[in-house]
Amino acid sequence: MNNHRRRREFIYTYACSGEELSLCLMEMRSLFGIESQSNILKSSTEIDPSRSPFIKERIEVMYEGDDLSEILTQVEHIRLYESTFKVIFVKINDLKETEKIEYQERRVIEREIGWRIEAEADVHHPDHLFGVVTLGGRWYFGKYRKSEAIWLHHLKKPREYSTALSTRVARAVANIAVPKPVGVRAIDPCCGIGTVLVEALSMGIDIVGRDINPLVTSGSRENIAHFGLKGDVTTGPISDVSTNYDVAIIDMPYNLYTHATPEDQLSILRHARRFANKVVVITIETMDQMIEEAGFEITDRCLAKKGSFSRQIIVCG
Structure with missing residues (x-):
């Protein structure tokens, strides 16, 4: 699937304490019209993640697929020329405990994707940040933006x-x-x-x-x-x-x-x-x-x- 889609989609991850859950879910309903009990949701609504005290990060979806191999094929189309990049595997997802992808495997996936992108990787000061995440049995890849605790x-x-x-x-x-x-x-x-x-x-x-x-x-x-x-x-x-x-x-x-x-x-x-x-x-x-x-x-x-x-x-x- 290419990134020239009629409707942009975003994936947001949330983090809150048990005491804050009721407030967090109400803010989620207000911003997106839906709520998610799994701390991750997909929406066509674009929100600056720094607006919310509970949103942790946002991915603007460029590619999606049924598995990682479909993502690997699609990221080969990315052209960054002289720019640098970094890929982040988003830790928060809706996988069951038995299917959780552990730290080392996440790093391997980040490197696998990075090898397919024609540009220089820079883990410290990249020009472009990309994120990869699983949600609802599918894989998503796109522009990554971390929330700033303003x-x-x-x-x-x-x-x-x-x-x-x-x-x-x-x-x-x-x-x-x-x-x-x-x-x-x-x-x-x-x-x-x-x-x-x-x-x-x-x-x-x-x-x-x-x-x-x-x-x-x-x-x-x-x-x-x-x-x-x-x-x-x-x-x-x-x-x-x-x-x-x-x-x-x-x-x-x-x-x-x-x-x-x-x-x-x-x-x-x-x-x-x-x-x-x-x-x-x-x-x-x-x-x-x-x-x-x-x-x-x-x-x-x-x-x-x-x-x-x-x-x-x-x-x-």
Whole structure:
């Protein structure tokens, strides 16, 4: 099969802890419309692997076959001329334990493929990275791209609160809220110190922040500027929001700085219903009845756990 295909296909691998699995699968459903229990999936949706805190790598499929020999035949068509390359056998696959390809065999397969490519191999600083992987009983080969853990650069913020979301959860929430950023306008009307804003803005999502507390909005602006990002953060109640947005991300206030009563929470949700088509609610307590009372329908949900502490992340439309 040649690489001049009408529809491009990509293979993504995932890695997450047991505590993160529910959140990881929800992000997967949001980004790709499907989920996979085997930590690997194939999709025609193109996602920068560095967007997700859980995607490990991506292969843009060039060739596929029923076995390795078909891949070996096809890679002979690759012409890199003066460029160098490296081939990586992707460790994550859906093979059964009894069929797993061990380290030494993976290295042999990498070399076998490399011998068929007319170019110079360079394991340290290659111009081109290629990946090979098995999935669903077939072999796939293509351009390889490893995820860069961008959110790690955002761990230490100038202004922090202990109750803020972790950067990993915040990044996943931004992806769940805005899986396809082009043309989408988002708001975080209870933005706190801007953990979600920083992650969303770093992915190019068009989002604004707002909070009733002037102390946290100044902290949010400081955090955004610290990472060289630009985003508007205003101070004021959610009731004053007069612009319509495609999506709102609401981390329900519950910390020492903001005492939100059930009436306050319902008011927040009702206002969000007024100006947003879709809302992602983050809450430490069950509020399904309140969400429905505000006029929303729950379309997806997950639990984000950390030790004994857990947050519900609820997608509403």
